[in-house]
Amino acid sequence: MIIKTACELCAWSCGMDVKVEKGRITSVKGMKEHPLNFGRLCPKGSVAPDYIYSKERVTRPMVKEGEKWKKVDWDYAIELVAENLKEIREEDPRYFATIIGMPILLGGSSTVGFIRRFMDVYGTPNCFSPESMCYRHQIIGYILTIGKFNVADVDNANCIIVWAHNPHASKPPLAWRIDKARERGAKLIVIDPRRTKVAKMADIHASIRPGSDTYLALGLMKVIIEEELYDKEFVSNYCVGFEELKNHVAKYSLEEIAERTWVEAETITEIARTFATTKPACIVQGVNALDQVPTGVQNARSVAILHALTGNIDVKGGFVRAARVHTRNLRLVEMLEDVPLGIKEHPLFYQVWETHLGEGQGMYLYDAVLEGKPYPIKSIFVAGSNPALTWPNSNKVVEMLKKVEFLAVMDMFMTETAKHADVFLPAASFLERYELVDYYSVIFGIPYMMLRKKVIEPLGEAKSDVEFWLELAKKMGFDNYFPWTSVEEVLDYVLEPTGYSFEDLNEKYPSGVWTGEVKYEEYKKRGFKTPSGKVEIYSETLKKLGYDPIPTPKEPSESPYSEKAKEYPLILTTGARDVYYTHSQMRNVEKMRRILPEAYVEINPKTAEKFGVKDGDKVIVKTERGSIVVRAKVTEDIAPGVINIPHGWSEGNVNVLTSNKPGDPISGCPELKALLARKE
Ligand code: SF4
Numbered sequence: 001m002i003i004k005t006a007c008e009l010c011a012w013s014c015g016m017d018v019k020v021e022k023g024r025i026t027s028v029k030g031m032k033e034h035p036l037n038f039g040r041l042c043p044k045g046s047v048a049p050d051y052i053y054s055k056e057r058v059t060r061p062m063v064k065e066g067e068k069w070k071k072v073d074w075d076y077a078i079e080l081v082a083e084n085l086k087e088i089r090e091e092d093p094r095y096f097a098t099i100i101g102m103p104i105l106l107g108g109s110s111t112v113g114f115i116r117r118f119m120d121v122y123g124t125p126n127c128f129s130p131e132s133m134c135y136r137h138q139i140i141g142y143i144l145t146i147g148k149f150n151v152a153d154v155d156n157a158n159c160i161i162v163w164a165h166n167p168h169a170s171k172p173p174l175a176w177r178i179d180k181a182r183e184r185g186a187k188l189i190v191i192d193p194r195r196t197k198v199a200k201m202a203d204i205h206a207s208i209r210p211g212s213d214t215y216l217a218l219g220l221m222k223v224i225i226e227e228e229l230y231d232k233e234f235v236s237n238y239c240v241g242f243e244e245l246k247n248h249v250a251k252y253s254l255e256e257i258a259e260r261t262w263v264e265a266e267t268i269t270e271i272a273r274t275f276a277t278t279k280p281a282c283i284v285q286g287v288n289a290l291d292q293v294p295t296g297v298q299n300a301r302s303v304a305i306l307h308a309l310t311g312n313i314d315v316k317g318g319f320v321r322a323a324r325v326h327t328r329n330l331r332l333v334e335m336l337e338d339v340p341l342g343i344k345e346h347p348l349f350y351q352v353w354e355t356h357l358g359e360g361q362g363m364y365l366y367d368a369v370l371e372g373k374p375y376p377i378k379s380i381f382v383a384g385s386n387p388a389l390t391w392p393n394s395n396k397v398v399e400m401l402k403k404v405e406f407l408a409v410m411d412m413f414m415t416e417t418a419k420h421a422d423v424f425l426p427a428a429s430f431l432e433r434y435e436l437v438d439y440y441s442v443i444f445g446i447p448y449m450m451l452r453k454k455v456i457e458p459l460g461e462a463k464s465d466v467e468f469w470l471e472l473a474k475k476m477g478f479d480n481y482f483p484w485t486s487v488e489e490v491l492d493y494v495l496e497p498t499g500y501s502f503e504d505l506n507e508k509y510p511s512g513v514w515t516g517e518v519k520y521e522e523y524k525k526r527g528f529k530t531p532s533g534k535v536e537i538y539s540e541t542l543k544k545l546g547y548d549p550i551p552t553p554k555e556p557s558e559s560p561y562s563e564k565a566k567e568y569p570l571i572l573t574t575g576a577r578d579v580y581y582t583h584s585q586m587r588n589v590e591k592m593r594r595i596l597p598e599a600y601v602e603i604n605p606k607t608a609e610k611f612g613v614k615d616g617d618k619v620i621v622k623t624e625r626g627s628i629v630v631r632a633k634v635t636e637d638i639a640p641g642v643i644n645i646p647h648g649w650s651e652g653n654v655n656v657l658t659s660n661k662p663g664d665p666i667s668g669c670p671e672l673k674a675l676l677a678r679k680e
Pocket of ligand 1: 007008037041043045046171
């Protein structure tokens with residue numbers, strides 16, 4: 001039997017055909033008719049059965065007794081969690097926090113929304129996710145500038161700038177689209193300190209200094225404005241702040257920008273001219289590489305402004321938006337009496353005008369747990385996340401996990417985080433539960449949704465997240481807000497406004513349904529959803545809150561121009577992905593481990609020679625936070641003076657080196673892309 005579902009081994013949810021024989025998965029294939037992946041799967045998707053049936057999977061609830069784990073039944077485990085939560089709630093519900101995995105990995109609106117609903121009813125605003133350091137910042141930047149979140153329409157573009165993104169490793173469905181665009185002759189420009197696969201395919205590769213992207217953005221705007229290559233009609237009718245921008249860019253010379261960015265003035269000019277004169281054109285912004293610097297939100301604003309200057313907003317092949325399918329919002333945010341941690345400091349991280357973004361800035365969780373500031377967090381529930389490896393400043397994260405009075409972890413594996421838990425709850429995999437995938441429009445501009453299916457029964461006693469939270473809600477006495485008796489009923493409730501039911505998506509439309517279309521030039525009728533109704537090149541909202549109203553470059557807090565660089569002469573960039581792993585996941589799949597067995601540091605031959613490093617050496621890399629040992633990979637594919645160490649490894653964990661200090665004043669995003677390091 002073939003069952004049609006959606007992969008969830010990374011955030012993109014490719015359509016997947018799963019063959020099941022006698023209740024066991026025997027093979028997986030890409031779903032040919034799926035509009036995201038058209039029959040393809042990346043290496044991770046192809047080994048889904050190995051992941052599901054991994055010998056390392058934990059499929060029984062367990063509680064910690066002393067240093068040892070003891071197997072218990074679900075009733076006991078849920079009772080234990082409920083008891084702790086009731087106790088904390090008596091004292092102050094805000095003392096309980098959740099850390100959820102990539103919200104999308106937990107199933108879009110149906111699962112994440114469900115957990116957040118529980119938190120709202122419980123009375124704690126303290127829900128955190130990797131969005132504290134990933135993706136949210138560009139959403140904020142785009143909304144502040146054009147009033148909405150658009151994406152690059154690569155399929156129809158004649159010029160594509162890929163900025164700080166390595167899609168062949170981190171977003172294969174996008175890479176497949178770029179490959180096709182190249183075949184039909186689209187121009188390709190890549191801005192990245194690494195010579196990635198997409199950079200090798202490009203017409204122009206600008207090897208930029210990490211953390212200097214705002215300078216480059218201003219350089220491109222400068223050329224476009226001063227050479228009068230901008231779309232005069234769009235700018236005069238639909239933008240505010242053009243004159244201010246013109247005066248602003250005049251303050252920077254191309255020579256200064258070239259010196260700061262390591263990109264020659266001629267190359268900056270060539271990129272600007274190509275982008276402005278090839279129509280339509282779009283910029284694909286990396287998932288988080290432009291975010292994790294002090295100008296993260298401003299970098300996203302710069303991307304939106306560049307599209308606006310060149311008249312590429314809401315045009316086919318430009319920067320577009322497909323309406324998101326309207327499902328029922330599960331949140332009950334009106335029940336909360338306080339905002340989450342970090343929001344008094346970064347209000348736009350929670351809400352931009354009418355758009356409620358819904359969670360706290362996780363970089364403030366550290367002080368709450370460790371110092372009790374501004375109030376203590378005493379109990380944490382970690383759902384499908386591994387902050388011990390994936391959140392910055394791992395030594396501090398581990399201190400936090402040890403210090404908290406009660407730690408519950410729901411996961412498929414005994415992760416580095418779960419090892420510190422008081423109770424371990426075995427999670428069903430994505431092939432063992434139902435959930436809604438309703439975000440193709442947001443991420444790819446594809447107005448589509450489908451049901452992720454329960455292809456097999458959960459292994460052992462593993463349970464779906466929604467089932468667990470439903471049972472916990474009932475134990476807590478929250479029945480009024482959680483009246484459902486099954487996941488199917490929850491999904492019917494979520495789906496109701498769409499006109500589809502669980503049964504429709506499960507049986508009639510197993511491959512998914514189209515939910516709308518991409519609308520072009522809507523602004524001509526309705527304007528933009530900003531206070532001025534126009535593209536806000538100059539942002540009064542930012543000005544009122546004390547931030548730069550126009551993108552303005554700022555050096556990273558650990559800058560090669562600072563005194564600290566004498567002691568730490570290397571620029572460390574982290575977070576780049578290898579296609580075989582998603583963050584800390586998949587390390588337990590033997591086939592992947594054989595291909596890429598250990599953590600490594602990429603270093604240019606010139607830098608390697610300067611520091612006496614040879615290919616294959618084990619080297620100690622140190623920052624102010626700590627040091628790790630990693631294998632040297634000497635390669636021309638990285639700029640001299642820069643080192644790249646990917647994350648997610650328990651040995652050679654690069655997050656021992658990173659800082660959890662909020663870096664971007666607007667969003668609180670930590671700086672993970674341009675830190676100073678040295679070789680010991
Ligand atoms: S890109 Fe790979 S891991 Fe991600 S959803 Fe597609 S097949 Fe799965």
